[in-house]
Amino acid sequence: MTGQRISLFPLAGALLFPGAHLPLHIFEPRYRSLVSDAMARDRLIGMIQPCEEGMKPRLYEVGCLGRIAECEALDDGRFNIILAGLARFHVLRELDVATPFRQVEAEVEPEARSEGEALSAVTRAALEREARRFAEHLGYMVDWSAVARLDDMTFVNSVAQVAPFDVASKQALLEANTLVERAERAMQLIQFYGYAQRDRPTTLQ
Numbered sequence: 001m002t003g004q005r006i007s008l009f010p011l012a013g014a015l016l017f018p019g020a021h022l023p024l025h026i027f028e029p030r031y032r033s034l035v036s037d038a039m040a041r042d043r044l045i046g047m048i049q050p051c052e053e054g055m056k057p058r059l060y061e062v063g064c065l066g067r068i069a070e071c072e073a074l075d076d077g078r079f080n081i082i083l084a085g086l087a088r089f090h091v092l093r094e095l096d097v098a099t100p101f102r103q104v105e106a107e108v109e110p111e112a113r114s115e116g117e118a119l120s121a122v123t124r125a126a127l128e129r130e131a132r133r134f135a136e137h138l139g140y141m142v143d144w145s146a147v148a149r150l151d152d153m154t155f156v157n158s159v160a161q162v163a164p165f166d167v168a169s170k171q172a173l174l175e176a177n178t179l180v181e182r183a184e185r186a187m188q189l190i191q192f193y194g195y196a197q198r199d200r201p202t203t204l205q
Contacts, residue, residue, distance in 0.1 A: 006046035006065060006089060007034055008102045010057070015170045016047040016064040016085045017157035026079040030100035035071070035079045037099070043068040046089060046106070049167055056102075061091050062175050065108055085157070088174065117179040119152045127183050130190045131159050138164070156183045165189055 009024075009031060016022045026035050038045050048063030066083030073079055089106040097103045119127070128147065135142050147155065160173040160182060169189050176182035 003092065003105055003107055005095065006044070006063075006104055006106050006108075007038060007099070008046045008048055008059070008063070008104060009034060010048050010050045010059055010102065012049055012167050013170065014047065015049065015161055015174055016066045016083055017161050017174065018064065018085045018087055019153050020085045020157045020161050021069065022047065022066065022083045022085070022161065024081050024083065026081060032077055032079065033099065034101040035068070035081060037101075038068060039071060044086075045083060046104070047083065048091070049171055051167070051171075059091065059094075059102075060171050062171070063089055063091070063106075064174065065089050117153065119156070119180060119183055123180065123183055124152060124155075127156070127159065127187055130187050134163070134190045134193070152183075153179055156186065159186050159190075163190065163193075165193060 011024075014022065014024070026032055034045065044065060044067055046063050046065050049060050050057035051060050052058050065086045065088075067086055068081050069084040070082040071079060072081070087109045089108045092105045092107060095103045095105060128144075131147075132142070132144060150158065156179055160170070163170075163186070165173075173182055173185055173189070176185055
């Protein structure tokens, strides 16, 4: 892994995964500055979750580096952007900077680290089944024929990114070190949240 300076967008509940895309509406002045700076340099932004509330909250140690794939600059200074997930990063230290947005030194994993991984047919089918049940329970409209055509990494990371889990649960998915581990955690969380919403007692191991 290589160390590099990363400009951060800390946002609770909004995770980016390698191979996935995240649309964002940028309206706060400090993050308008972040996007302007990224567009002028390398188009890179680090998405990371805060692990507490406050003006300058502590951050989790693992985030995901994204490249601005699309950027719409609005007349009033706001932006609509789409981030394409590249690779996870591990925060080494926060930097003392003059910018209104936070920056860190981090180790970045090789891009598409999980690209060569594959799920077993049984695991893939089980996750698709649980995801379909959960989506139907929540009233989500999903094109399941399109889902079936996704490769394993895109499918698992997309489920992990869009599922309405809490901050800690989403972080646990991001920190899974293999695609199989992430798929298994996603199934556990889907089952847990699905049962919890039905007011049925359950324990997440």
